[in-house]
Amino acid sequence: MEEKNLTIGDIAQELGVSKTTVSRAISGKGRIGQQTRQRVLAYIEEHHYSPNVVAKGLAQNKTFNIGLVLPGDYNIVELPFFQKCMMGISRLASARGYDVLISMVTSDQITQLERAVTNRKIDGAILTRTLAEDAPMQYLKDNGVPFVALGSTDDRQVIQIDNDHRSACGELTGSLLDGGIEKIALIGGSEEYIVTRNRLRGFEDAFRERPDWGGTRQVFLNIDKACEVDTIVEKLLSEQVECIVSMDDYLCGCVLNTLQQRQIAVPEQVQVVSFYDSSMLANRIPAITSIRFDVEELGRKACELLLQILDEEEVPARTLLGYEVRMRESTKSVRR
Amino acid sequence: MEEKNLTIGDIAQELGVSKTTVSRAISGKGRIGQQTRQRVLAYIEEHHYSPNVVAKGLAQNKTFNIGLVLPGDYNIVELPFFQKCMMGISRLASARGYDVLISMVTSDQITQLERAVTNRKIDGAILTRTLAEDAPMQYLKDNGVPFVALGSTDDRQVIQIDNDHRSACGELTGSLLDGGIEKIALIGGSEEYIVTRNRLRGFEDAFRERPDWGGTRQVFLNIDKACEVDTIVEKLLSEQVECIVSMDDYLCGCVLNTLQQRQIAVPEQVQVVSFYDSSMLANRIPAITSIRFDVEELGRKACELLLQILDEEEVPARTLLGYEVRMRESTKSVRR
DNA sequence: CTGAAAGCGCTTACAG
């Protein structure tokens, strides 16, 4: 199997044409006769030639690599999200002749990303998360690296793509209110994450759209520990809350644990909802009402956008993808 | 910020030396005067020159990329494992001047890996999982790509590194038996995974080492659905099983759900153990007895091995890493 | 339609 790698020069020599011609036959650029073209292509096919992408890149000042910026300080609940994004991105990139190079960043160091950029190993990048103070994003901007952000940001200069968390959360919350919920609470994670803010906005939208709703609502943000959730849930129970909405499945899992401990029946005594359907709670009983996004598609589209930018095509500054509200057993039947 | 990239030629010209000299100053290879060396280095420092790794690679027939082969058809429970591996690998690679390029493969297609190899985008690869019939592994072997496998395989030709699942499971099972368990059952996933086989061996070791143990044991393999677990657990309960060991946290989660449904108390009525501590059950109550591995270290070491291979150093064919048995509330106190 | 030549940014024998 260890055949020496063919080069464009070998082929040219073998076929008695110039390297230029071979190159043109392959790339399809420049004028070239049908005859010769076919002859070259046939030879290539037969001998399993495949061009050295690195050399090609050097000549064209490209790498055919895209940088995937992944947080190293992730929360376990986010993993399926990153994984699916990666899948979508990787698939599309591959289909378009690009490879994906990863850079793991943490809140206090982005050296891997810096390396990829200063070493000129990537043509562009995809950010898989957006923060309020986003060091990787700032770095990419400062260095003129084309990129798209998976997630939202107020900076309209950055090309961004996201699921429509706001509308999704608004719709789900609305269903709950319309279903008759009078006492509702929202538990969320770090406000540093833009997505937390968007989910909150959606939640608030539902009330704004229903000025006649006469119940009470409470919001707890920046929660990230099980014990905090515990305390909150206890408090809520003492106040006879009817529905606890969690911003993600991790928090929702904590809520469920606490309820289970206290032998509180879901949904009979309290209804439970998650704003994100990560399949982390997939086999929980009862099944949890939540919102579902097509994350692989999100990744695919993000990659598509980046490749368009690299091809110098115009792309929309902001792209929003759809969602699906999944009503399950953890909420009583409400009308939709 | 948009300064045009410096090249070795620019520096040579600026300093009135040859490109050869500049190259030598940077690489440290070949004889060069201390004086000139310092002069070049100073200039580089001052002007933030960083070499074009791709060009360097072309000249040296290297890419300074390592391929990370990731399964696309993962089970959610494996995600933290892959993530942590990636972290370890990525960190070390980065520190050594390498980048990590991902190839997602599924059981029926390895085209991304093929692309990376035929396009000569990687110098070597790391497999993050080993299967009995391992297509990616076979492909790498056939094409003479240096690689190390994270996980075990019977093929002693392949450089492999793994946690010592067998000993770990043996030790944990042993503790249970020594603690007085008389009726024990093991539930595991696909035998196609080598790790499943190794865990099973460890389990069996414990009995072999205790010929006087007079209890009964049962083994259920190739289980991957919650409903299957359900059926098994019901059967086991009817037989008054004392301890249910799961091979991973997903299965263990299923077991716990079933027990919870049937209002069976853990550990009072039945003890529960997981052979893998993925932090998926981290906030479960009661805390689950299990085995813990340092996965990031595993990734780091795997990468280290690969880089040694690329440097043509000798490496051991098989490396086994340690583990920690964590006795928690889900088992009654047993002596260790 | 085709080719000779220069160039992408490095490295590395070979000579001095």
Place this chain on the structure above:
DNA sequence: CTGAAAGCGCTTACAG
């Protein structure tokens, strides 16, 4: 110790 030159495997004006 230093440099001119060829080479890594491609692309791409420029001429014909």
